[in-house]
Amino acid sequence: MHTILLANPKGGCGKSTLATHLASWFAQQDDMVCLGDLDRQQSSALWLARRPASLPKIHSWSSEDGVPGPTPKTCNIGILDTPAGLHGRPLRQLLKEVDRVVVPVAPSRFDLMASRDFFEELAEIKSVRKDRVRIALVGMRVDPRTSATQQMIEFLEQFDLPLVTCIRSAQRYVQAIENGETLFDRRSGASQADQRQWQPLLEWLVTRR
Numbered sequence: 001m002h003t004i005l006l007a008n009p010k011g012g013c014g015k016s017t018l019a020t021h022l023a024s025w026f027a028q029q030d031d032m033v034c035l036g037d038l039d040r041q042q043s044s045a046l047w048l049a050r051r052p053a054s055l056p057k058i059h060s061w062s063s064e065d066g067v068p069g070p071t072p073k074t075c076n077i078g079i080l081d082t083p084a085g086l087h088g089r090p091l092r093q094l095l096k097e098v099d100r101v102v103v104p105v106a107p108s109r110f111d112l113m114a115s116r117d118f119f120e121e122l123a124e125i126k127s128v129r130k131d132r133v134r135i136a137l138v139g140m141r142v143d144p145r146t147s148a149t150q151q152m153i154e155f156l157e158q159f160d161l162p163l164v165t166c167i168r169s170a171q172r173y174v175q176a177i178e179n180g181e182t183l184f185d186r187r188s189g190a191s192q193a194d195q196r197q198w199q200p201l202l203e204w205l206v207t208r209r
Helices: 015-028 043-050 088-095 109-123 147-156 171-178 189-206
Strands: 002-006 033-037 058-061 077-081 100-105 134-140 163-167
Touching (some): 015 033, 015 043, 015 077, 015 134, 033 043, 043 058, 100 109, 134 147, 147 163, 163 189, 171 189
Parallel strands (some): 033 077, 100 134
């Protein structure tokens, strides 16, 4: 199973938005997708419980005390949404189970400082050093016209990690999530314009080494 981990020690940076949208997109491609929520807040799990039966099926990946249950045999894509503060042994254990890590980063000073420590920890982990796990960064709630976005880009350039895309802030994300949907479930022209911002990330996820 191809497994994707959404991780960043900072809360509110967009992990659940990424997790739900990636699960939805893969389900749209007729993949058998399992979504696991390791966060106590269970944002992704609550979204999945609200998902209309008429939309492409996403299966629940059970977990207990922040640890994913047995790998679902019926799925070929696994997506894990993780809690804030993930580090140390729990992070190392999860990295043994995944192929790709997507790190959302918001353009705020607090987010950037939290990300620095996380990137330094990742660089020390054996599976990352040996390139068995690939990592990509995604800018979240980004407005390219602001100095904060430019500062974020300059900050991230010091790390040997690709910033594959930036996702803008839009109210339609909130509206879709409330209904158990994502923008990939909607066909409006406005939603499709936002979907295009995801394309570099999707290509990175499906491209083989």
